[in-house]
Amino acid sequence: MSPRFPVRDQVAIVGVGTTPFSRDAGKSDIALAVEASKNAIRDAGLTKNDIDGVSATMLGVQHVQAALGLEKLTYFLNCFPTFSQQIVNAMNAVFSGVCDTVLCYHTVAVSPNNSRAAAADPFRIRAASGGLSRPPSPWPDSLAFPPSYAAWANRYFHEYDAKREWLGLIAINSRTNAMRNEHAVMRAPLTMEDYFAARMVRGPLFGMLDMDYPVDGADAFVVTTAERAKDLPNKPVLIHSAVLGQTNCTVEEILPDLEHSAHQVVMDALWARSELSLQDIDLFQPYDGFSFICLKWFESVGYCGVGEAGPFLEDNWDKEENRILIGGRVPANTHGGSLSDGGTQGSGHIREAVLQLQGKAGNHQHPGLKSALLGVGGFFPYSGGLILRTE
Amino acid sequence: MPDSNVKEVLERFPNTWIDRDNFAMFEGFLEKRMLINRCQDCQKYFQPPWPSCPNCWSENVEPTEVSGNGVVHTFVILHTGALVGVEGVDYMKGYPLLVVELEEQEGLRVTGPMVNCANEDIRIGMPVRLNWIERQGHPVPAFQPA
Structure with a gap:
């Protein structure tokens, strides 16, 4: 039997660009990638606004995206050379429809090990020195990574007159769900008093219970065709819609505002590729690496307007069950989320959605679920979204 | 260079x-x-x-x-971070880190610690100006109330 290959002759290379080659270009690796990329995009008769995917070797996509000013990507991937995986990945992304037009690049540079001249170049020596990698921003007190979430939460609280109780509800929802889940590591009951008593870590808003709980562990998944899935023992969980989202802000302090983050890139593209709408969703799995990310996901997917997530949680809080049930029906983070199941950067949210849709969630199985919406990631620079469903 | x-x-x-x-x-x-x-x-x-x-x-x-003049866009008081043990950084007391929107252009933002101001007095929207501090053997941009 010949293998399936529905992509045959369906995806094309339409532009190519390069730079002059030399022993010392006197430019950074980013400058070279930018030069070749501009040449390729212009050669294709396109502009930066036409690019919605990037597939590259190990020079960070987020840096090159920002340097080129590519505003929104719904697909991006760095992987090691040799250079052919990058073309296969681009082909797959275009064929699937995760994005339409992909920029692929590969940058090479003479290393200090390659020549005496290179070994005398202070910038090449610095780039090759142990333990250093290019940060999101070279600024000495950049917000990059964890501090940024507390800082942007502070801005949100300022703009929308928010209450810290709203973050407390996120933490309590995760804990209540975790209490039913034997896999979760944090299963003791959690009250609002406990939440407020937790040690402050990134003031004025983030205490110990606003941050995911670090664990040792792993999750793994097997993906195949829906056709093949029919012959396998588990109930198939179909990937109904899936995209990534990345903005051109490598670093958090320059994000214009929280309405122009990776969340919006993801959700605009995810809904556009879905036949389901929010009313059809049975399970919501919003990423909660920080409580505030989770709060914001309720707005980003469209359950409520900007600044309204807190009142929405209060209105949809089931007092008897002590957790969120949206419209009295849809639970959120049924495994306990990263806050209480354990910090997994999102794999736990997907594991749980699959188990729930298969009806294999054991003690914490929620009845009758056929679809799940997953917002997996923070605001910057990238995030992801999935809609999973069963027949 | x-x-x-x-x-x-x-x-x-x-x-x-x-x-x-x-x-x-x-x-x-x-x-x-x-x-x-x-x-x-x-x-x-x-x-x-x-x-x-x-x-x-x-x-x-x-x-x-650029002038270094701007307003506090947001801030965070850090009790943990990458500068543990660095002179002038007190995570016990809380290290006040600002995002400052510079007057030169809307959305042009830089970061730095607040100096000459109690942590409790920091407010979003307050005007600040540049004031360099010495840290780890070199100047680092910091801000103080304008």
Whole structure:
């Protein structure tokens, strides 16, 4: 039997660009990638606004995206050379429809090990020195990574007159769900008093219970065709819609505002590729690496307007069950989320959605679920979204 | 960039990612000048210091001194972080880190610690100005109430 290959002759290379080659270009690796990329995009008769995917070797996509000013990507991937995986990945992304037009690049540079001249170049020596990698921003007190979430939460609280109780509800929802889940590591009951008593870590808003709980562990998944899935023992969980989202802000302090983050890139593209709408969703799995990310996901997917997530949680809080049930029906983070199941950067949210849709969630199985919406990631620079469903 | 300057800047900022694109920024720090890349064609400032303009793709880009005047866009009081043990950083008391929107351009933001102001008195929207501090053997941009 010949293998399936529905992509045959369906995806094309339409532009190519390069730079002059030399022993010392006197430019950074980013400058070279930018030069070749501009040449390729212009050669294709396109502009930066036409690019919605990037597939590259190990020079960070987020840096090159920002340097080129590519505003929104719904697909991006760095992987090691040799250079052919990058073309296969681009082909797959275009064929699937995760994005339409992909920029692929590969940058090479003479290393200090390659020549005496290179070994005398202070910038090449610095780039090759142990333990250093290019940060999101070279600024000495950049917000990059964890501090940024507390800082942007502070801005949100300022703009929308928010209450810290709203973050407390996120933490309590995760804990209540975790209490039913034997896999979760944090299963003791959690009250609002406990939440407020937790040690402050990134003031004025983030205490110990606003941050995911670090664990040792792993999750793994097997993906195949829906056709093949029919012959396998588990109930198939179909990937109904899936995209990534990345903005051109490598670093958090320059994000214009929280309405122009990776969340919006993801959700605009995810809904556009879905036949389901929010009313059809049975399970919501919003990423909660920080409580505030989770709060914001309720707005980003469209359950409520900007600044309204807190009142929405209060209105949809089931007092008897002590957790969120949206419209009295849809639970959120049924495994306990990263806050209480354990910090997994999102794999736990997907594991749980699959188990729930298969009806294999054991003690914490929620009845009758056929679809799940997953917002997996923070605001910057990238995030992801999935809609999973069963027949 | 003269070789002697490169050597000095790299020595004063050890264990720091310094390349041809961001070198001028660190060189400016040693002279207590805040330099931000500005496109000479479309006139936009941008951060971080990319080698070409992300807005119009011009390569006519100059590191340009800015005033350092601005307002607090947001802030965080850190009780944990990467500067454990560094002189002048007290995570027990709380290290006040600001995001400052500079007066030169809407959305042009930089970061730095607040000085000469109690943590409890920091407010979003308050005007601030640049005030360099010395940390780990070199000047670092900080801010104080204007």
